[in-house]
Amino acid sequence: MFSTQARTSAKAPLHKGLSGTPRPGPVEIAPGVHWVGALDPTLRTFDIILSTANGTTYNSYAIRGSKGLAVIDTVKQELAGEFFERLEAIGSYDEIRVIALNHLEPDHSGALPELMRRAPGAKLYISTRAGSMLKALLKPKEGDRPFEFIRVTTGDEIDLGGRTLRFLHTPFLHWPDTQCTYLVEEQVLFSGDVFGSHYCDTRLFNDQVGDFRFSFEYYYAHIMRPFKRHVMDALQLIEPLALRTVAPAHGPILRDRPRRYVTHYRELSTSSLIDEIDRSGTSLAVFYMSAYGSTARMAEAVCAGAEERGGVRVSLYDLEGGEIEPFVDLIEEADALAFGSPTINGDAVKPIWDLLSSLAVVNLKGKVGAAFGSYGWSGEAVRMIEDRMRGLKMQIPVKGLRVKLIPTEDELEECRAFGRQLAGALLGEKREAGVIEFADLV
């Protein structure tokens, strides 16, 4: 049976993260659509990397149609108890016909095996990319029914009896498997992690919870930012929808002017001050560290060479005088990156690694990369930086350049040639066609 709590349940006491605080029951977010998720108010770190000052919620939803119930997403395994409690207040397990998972990460699929056990009449619907992940995530116990699932994609619909669930294929937000589910009649978008926040507040709705704007933006910056291109693709599907409510898998339910959040995602995914850099131009950002000025002189010569080639906007940054975060922003926007580091004790210097290990929040795939540096006797830094850039899915079209100790005028000319070559590769200039012996490749 339906809960009568509806919006009034939002008057439940504010969850301050203290144990023993009263918990809300299921909360109606649209006629016949209930939030049945779980609250995790004391969580302070999510997925190792995210700080969660306000904890988080794992939002799961139950939709009633004349043919039965649909459940959208589940919760973290440890909190399955409160999820099942809320779900049981809505209906019985044998009424569940549909379980749709918008995202298989354990915080949303944790209670799935138990739900499948309790709801034998339910069919599982996941995205076309989710099959292999499902098998790897859920290790069925002996005697469990095999995980049969139906793959769905954009345009696929389920008729729940007067209720239509329509799927949107929105991969890589932020895993390959992600999708959104749209309840046509009520104009509710169950968006998975998209439009989510790690922010736990029992008042649940965006017009009633505390100020969660920082959580919304922080979540975007750490979860969605590397996938901006995919966000833009997803927005093509989401923006045309009539939206009364956006119901994400974490944090407040966006019922008050939900479209603002959709618009804000587009803003966050669009480069700022893009016109400052010539739109038709191509940019190269060169970062360096230098102990005695040798790598600095190389960096200047590399820049001069790239400038000579023309058609590339070149910027030079001394890592010693900057902080990581703005450099990450610069790197995200640049078309090509060159890193200069001396070799000290057989390694590139720490500020280079600090920067290169801070790039998981941006997408570097396909950018052109290059490395150079002065060295004393072994000169490992350049190759190590190249390997790191390959690991970041960058292309290294020009082999790195090393100079032993102080560069001579001839060596500085080599640096300029390196810059010219790099600019050429960036502009799509091809090397002279040729045939090379495998043994000659180094």
Add this chain to the structure above:
Amino acid sequence: MAKAKITFEDIEQTVNVPAGTRVIEISEKIGAGIIYGCREGDCGTCMMHVTDGWNNLTEPSVLEEKVLRENMASRHDRLACQAQILGDCKVKPA
């Protein structure tokens, strides 16, 4: 040892290789634009398009076929970390 030629069309470079060499062993060294992720045939990042000599690469394994399918590969796409060169062929990033 039998030799074969592989041409990376994006950079217009050809390499003479011993038959059986994997594409991954060559493309990074020569600076071709194929990009790698897991390097073991699971992620699909290194998908390349074979423009000529499709039959001169080893047959894709069942696992590679599955990864190609999941990544919506078009006809004559392969994973560069898996495909071994048996005869002359031409490739470019997918």
